[in-house]
Amino acid sequence: MTSLLPSQKSVIVRGSGPGLLLAHGAGSDIEDSYGPVLENLAARRTVIGPDYPGSGNNPLQDLPLTLDRLADHIVESAVQSGVHSFAISGFSLGTTVAVRAAVRHPERVTALVLSAGFARPNARLKLVVDTWRALGAPDGDSRVLASYLSLVVGGARWLDARSHEEVEEQLALFSAGMPPGTDAQLALFDGIDVRADLARIAVPVLVVSPLGDLLTTPVHSRELADGIPGARLATLDCGHAIAAERPAEWAALITEFLDSVGG
Secondary structure, three states, X not given: OOOOOOOHHHEEEEOOOOEEEEEOOOOOOHHHHHHHHHHHHHXXXXXXXXXXXXXXXXXXXXXXXOHHHHHHHHHHHHHHOOOOOEEEEEEOHHHHHHHHHHHHXXXXXXXXXXXXXXXXXXXXXXXXXXXXXXXXXXXXXXXXXXXXXXXXXXXXXXHHOOOHHHHHHHHHHXXXXXXXXXXXXXXXXXXXXOHHHHOOOOOOEEEEEEOOOOOOOHHHHHHHHHHOOOOEEEEEOOOOOHHHHOHHHHHHHHHHHHHHHOO
């Protein structure tokens, strides 16, 4: 494997029991994508959460990012952490990383949970990502970017229930800056297409579809579930940011599914 992993400082390892490897979203990191559910997941499993290059404590490297390298990167992170077989939970971009990891390393992967994900960006998702990248350019307005991300990441019902002060707090968080690897991670959307990988997956799979997701809309989850033999499809009444809106329900779906299939 071609390693993108500089050190174990960029990997979260918590809990004990069967392995559960996490793959986070683009422009994010493990704490951002999974933070509110880490404790619940680690109560039953050894959770390994590596940050991609350019996210969290993992600096962006000279090697170009590819889906294969990210898949190898997360698998190598688990192996270096002493966990040699594991289920993978992928969120958003991490669903494609998880699918590719299962195809490239079938001897290690025991199950998949694919949440708020996609097999390939359709025209709408490409438009969302292209706008994100344009607003995130060095000369862009950070508050405008923060407002845009708040509107596409948060579910409408969840945002409607927020006070002005809560929205301002979220805008301040987003305005503080995206991870340095954000644009390189978003650039992957130009060529991602794992549809041919789906039929090759031979482990139990749960696809989690947030019904109010405006970023990766439910049509993408249905495409994943339809393409993977025997995949189960579950829904959550929330937007894209599942960990913020429905952490307990999401953790329960992941845990109960993995318990049921021995993953």
